[in-house]
Amino acid sequence: MxxxxxxxxxxxxxxxxxxxxxxxxxxxxxxxxxxxxxxxxxxxxxxxxxxxxxxxxxxxxxxxxxxxxxxxxxxxxxxxxxxxxxxxxxxxxxxxxxxxxxxxxxxxxxxxxxxxxxxxxxxxxxxxxxxxxxxxxxxxxxxxxxxxxxxxxxxxxxxxxxxxxxxxxxxxxxxxxxxxxxxxxxxxxxxxxxxxxxxxxxxPNAKALAKQYFHYGRWRRVVSRTHEGTINLRYLAPPAAVLAMLLGLLVSPFFPLALIVPGGYALAIVAGSAVTGSGLPGAAKLRLPLVYATMHCSWGWGFLTSPRKLARPPGQAVRREEPAPRFGE
Structure with a gap:
């Protein structure tokens, strides 16, 4: 433990x-x-x-x-x-x-x-x-x-x-x-x-949840760089959504229709929360859209900003601090 x-x-x-x-x-x-x-x-x-x-x-x-x-x-x-x-x-x-x-x-x-x-x-x-x-x-x-x-x-x-x-x-x-x-x-x-x-x-709170999912996304990117072929569309969805929303916000002053992207995401999260949170107490149901957005955006941003220096060099052995655990004993 x-x-x-x-x-x-x-x-x-x-x-x-x-x-x-x-x-x-x-x-x-x-x-x-x-x-x-x-x-x-x-x-x-x-x-x-x-x-x-x-x-x-x-x-x-x-x-x-x-x-x-x-x-x-x-x-x-x-x-x-x-x-x-x-x-x-x-x-x-x-x-x-x-x-x-x-x-x-x-x-x-x-x-x-x-x-x-x-x-x-x-x-x-x-x-x-x-x-x-x-x-x-x-x-x-x-x-x-x-x-x-x-x-x-x-x-x-x-x-x-x-x-x-x-x-x-x-x-x-x-x-x-x-x-x-x-x-x-x-x-x-x-x-x-x-x-x-x-x-x-x-x-217990949004700050702790954001930190948790940011690091999940960051280190899942490290895994994908270390082991080629281990990424799929499910893992790419949050970073793709974050990129799309950022792009929409950036170009919206020149092309207002671009706000459809972040606005559409917000509406989808609210609608999804209404369905999945139907059995929750009222106070929890009100927090559900914030929770979904925190999880998605934190994971996606962590994935996108994961620095290449975190990747373990190809061919490097599994690293353990010394003394090495005696797993076979």
Whole structure:
């Protein structure tokens, strides 16, 4: 579990893991970064109270570094990635291990079931489970079990992690997609299992949501530059929309009809919000157009402005900080 500034949800997230209805041994490794809240104190207290929990440092604060450090400190042949704000259902690990055995997959994962508490979080949760907000990715909107490009979180065979060298610490974001790509490229199978539903707590405000999706877009562009042929129209839609709206605004003083583009987008978002947000409370429904626009524009702008210097040079090996995690042990 990579942990940074997770004081609010950490104890509940760990409790959900320890309470799994799973017949085998469970260990929890928390890789704690330099947080600005009481995360370190909470993590240490949890470990002191339960010998199944171990805390390891992640001085960089970066997610892939934390994951590699936690994997290196773990002992078992199956490794489940869990986030500090993800709430596992009680049968999550049992279903995952059964699915690994039944399918022969190297990694299985399920649905990122976003659930909000405040009106803004409820609006984000709605957008994150809607095709208007995130496209048709099964781990967001659901679907039937089967092979997938990537899945949410993931329960891995340690042998697969050893084969690909773990997470590439070059990728500050999109590290899951990137590693799943390498697993598939080396002959492995990534499997979507809709029975594995994980409750996810969305970002609490527009600023945090914009930052999240800006970095998603920026680092998805890095992945596409590193692994040719991994981009498709779904990923190009947000940057194309941002470019079209910017162009419309720029030429509108000389050609007023160009305002049809940003105006049409705004109308489409309002109409889409009315349909997808029909079951939301009023306060959340009012925030839904802002949420959609924030997600689309932030992702698109991050993709468009992603600097080439972020790309990992072709042929460079998967990067890990020293000492290297001993994935095969």
């Amino acid at each position: 990579p942990v940074l500034n997770e004081e609010r949800h950490l104890r509940e997230a760990v409790d959900q893991v320890l309470a799994q209805q799973y017949p085998g041994e469970i260990e929890v490794v928390l890789a704690v970064g330099p947080s600005q809240d009481r995360t370190q104190e909470v993590a240490d207290a949890i470990a002191a109270a339960d010998r199944r929990v171990t805390v390891v440092p992640n001085p960089t604060g970066r997610t892939p570094n934390a994951l590699n450090a936690a994997i290196a400190a773990s002992r078992n042949d199956i490794v489940a990635r869990v986030d500090g704000h993800a709430m596992l259902p009680s049968d999550y690990l049992r279903v995952a291990v059964e699915t690994l055995a039944e399918t022969g997959a190297d990694n299985v994962g399920g649905v990122m079931a976003a659930e909000g508490i405040t009106p803004f979080e409820q609006a984000v949760a709605c957008a994150m489970t809607s095709k208007i907000g995130v496209g048709a990715a099964a781990f967001h909107v659901g679907g039937t079990a089967g092979p997938a490009d990537t899945v949410y979180l993931g329960v891995f065979r340690r042998s697969a992690l050893a084969r690909v060298g773990g997470y590439d610490e070059h990728f500050q974001r999109a590290q899951d997609w990137e590693m799943n790509h390498r697993i598939r490229q080396t002959g492995g199978l990534v499997w979507f299992q809709p029975r594995m539903r994980v409750s996810y707590r969305p970002r």
